[in-house]
Amino acid sequence: MLHGKRILLVIGGGIAAYKCLELIRRLRERGADVRCVMTASAKQFVTPLSVSALSGDRVYDDQFSLTDEHEMGHIQLSRSADLVVVAPATANLLARMAQGIADELATTVLLATDKDVMAAPAMNVRMWEHPATRANAETLRARGVRLVGPDDGDMACGEYGPGRMAEPDAIAAAIEAYFGAHAPLSGRRALVTSGPTHEAVDPVRYIANRSSGKQGHAIAAAIARLGARTTLVTGPTHEPDPAGVTVVRIESAREMLAACRAALPADIAVCAAAVSDWRPAAADAKIKKNGAPPSLALTENPDILKTLSEAGNARPRLVIGFAAETGDVVAKAGPKRAAKGCDWIVANDVSPGTGTFGGDDNTVHLLTAEGIEDWPRLTKAQVADRLAARIAAALGPAE
Ligand code: CTP
DSSP: OOTTOEEEEEEOSSGGGHHHHHHHHHHHHTTOEEEEEEOTTGGGTSOHHHHHHHHTSOEEOOTTOHHHHHHSOHHHHHHSOSEEEEEEEOHHHHHHHHHTOOOSHHHHHHHHOOSOEEEEEOOOHHHHHSHHHHHHHHHHHHTTOEEOOOEEEEOTTSOEEEEEOOOHHHHHHHHHHHHGGGSTTTTOEEEEEESBOOEESSSSOEEOOOOOSHHHHHHHHHHHHTTOEEEEEEOSOSOOOOTTOEEEEOOSHHHHHHHHHHHOSOSEEEEOOBOOSEEEOOOSSOOOOOSSOOOOOEEEOOOHHHHHHTOGGGOOSEEEEEEEESSSHHHHHHHHHHHHTOSEEEEEEOOGGGOOTTSSEEOEEEEETTEEEEOOOEEHHHHHHHHHHHHHHHHOSOO
């Protein structure tokens, strides 16, 4: 939440300016005060009236208005915020920021501010990849400007690639993460696995399982909300990327292990993925239906949870596994905790009648060295929040 936080939003002149209206709403929903400065070209894309209606404040845009300077001068404006956010940060605006050009109120405020600045670049892919923009972005980053995005995707100009402004939710999450510097897991790094793995049989077929990724994604989001820098390594799912989390997409168990290793060091590892225990020897060409059905020779996959638990110096301080069982859940999960070498096990019943696999609710038991806790039936989001709070209580923020 952003209750009481004052955000000065500098709106640049790009097609993505329309997303600012949504950003203002998201920030105000979270309790922030939003004051907006628009560049002259921003007003070509969205009207000050819309911006003012959503921010609940007038829009600042005129550097040479005597009344404005009297009411709220550019210096006061630049200092009145807890954080300055530039969105969309167009190629031109980034260039002016990098050069210290103060040719209108927006750029003057950016030059005069003594507050931290966050910028969400938005431009055509070639403009983003141009050496001039790369250099400007690097200069700004080196000066401490926090860049959010840009994302890869389809652009309004019809091209595809990096340059699309981060979504309003992602920008709002980055702002929350910024203010979460005193959050319970601030300074901690977390790694979460989620979803199923796909093990190729041949170029068109694979072996998979019914995991939806809902629980793992919710855990990554909950841990990130408490301030940890979180990487989510996920198999194929339909879940949206959690805000404020670095998402690494993989398919097979071996790719998941490699991505987890690459995400170390971490203080916390939560293995919520339903990793395929076995993989077939994948054929290079599609297996044809001629004669008898083929038999699949299976090889055991690496155990990611066990590997992380036994990672020596690289072992995360708190390693948490899941035990998906059908019946006698706690009795089976106890030995699993010992066998995997992890610190905690979250045990749940995935028998067909429970609706856990793919469903929204979960009934879990938390097994730690201290004993067993039976949690009531909760939504997966509530399980995630409760687990994140337990993690924070166990580790606290980094020194
Ligand atoms: N796990 C893992 N890598 C694997 C298999 C499982 O990281 N190759 C992790 C899961 O993410 C989960 C835990 O191990 O946190 C337990 O998974 P589960 O499927 O319950 O147990 P298995 O080890 O597969 O044992 P079994 O299926 O025999 O119960």
